[in-house]
Amino acid sequence: MPPKDAGKTRQAQIFAIANQKGGVGKTTTAVNLATALAACEMTVLVIDLDPQGNASTGLGIEQQARERDVYHVLLEELAIEEAIVETAIPRLSIIPSNTNLSGAEVELVEAERRAYRLRDALARISDSYDYILIDCPPALGLLTLNALAAATGLLVPLQAEFYALEGLSHLMQTVERVKALYNPELKLAGIAVTMYDKRNNLSDQVADDVRGYFGDLVFKTEIPRNVRVSEAPSFGLPALLYDWRCAGSQAYIKLAAEVLKRDGRKVKLPAGAQ
Ligand code: ADP
Ligand code: MG
Secondary structure, X not given: OOOOOOOOOOOOEEEEEOOOOOOOOHHHHHHHHHHHHHXXXXXXXXXXXXXXXXXXXXOOOOHHHHOOOHHHHHOOOOOHHHHOEEOOOOOEEEEOOOHHHHHHHHHOOOXXXXXXXXXXXXXXXXXXOOEEEEEOOOOOOHHHHXXXXXXXXXXXXXXXXXXXXXXXXXXXXXXXXHHHHOOOOOEEEEEEEEOXXXXXXXXXXXXXXXXXXXXXXXXXXXXXXXXXXXXXXXXXOOHHHHOOOOHHHHHHHHHHHHHXXXXXXXXXXXXXXX
């Protein structure tokens, strides 16, 4: 169910967290940025739009709580309100996914408003949240199209490694097409450099290249490669709950502060943020 103060006039920022490459930090960013925003007193909803269900796992959602999932919402078999699951983190909810979602691309091919299923559903609840973060699968198919058609902004995690910039131009072309055909309001909300390793010159070079090209659209905060961040999901916890003090968690808090500032919101950092 949406939070009780539903109906207050706020319009959620809806971020599609997308990059057609796998393993670049989409899910890690969705889970930890969402947790950091919730820690900054925002009301946040994560939508797990990847059939692998990693965001659901990372937020500690048990298998039996994933039955009323985003798949049934996209197929219009379930009202979106019925699919919202609260997490253990105050102000943070999720619409989970499970493997049945992998069938949705095929099952929706002939469906009416197939690119707008998520947008139509979110229109019913978006004023109950400050932020809605959509964790996309590693492909530019119908699921990611649903996310981009529903989003106010695209947030791109970019792994600081050699091939990172390849594929980015394809992603930008896709954004232009989606803008022209489905969602004129879509903008590039930002690029977050992930798995940054300051001992590695290549990491620096990739960050410099992407900044040279995208300028201020690249967040100042780089998310460091940090083993605590990669350990956290196996405990069903965001890094911020697994190890609040680690460099990765603190970086996600800084990233959240940047997001809030860009949106012109007051930043109330949680106690203990460095
Ligand atoms: P995607 O969703 O884009 O496929 P993930 O967020 O699942 O990518 O990240 C891929 C892998 O890299 C996961 O095993 C994750 O734990 C690890 N990872 C992501 N970010 C970091 C980080 N900052 N430091 C260390 N490992 C990370
Ligand atoms: Mg993922």
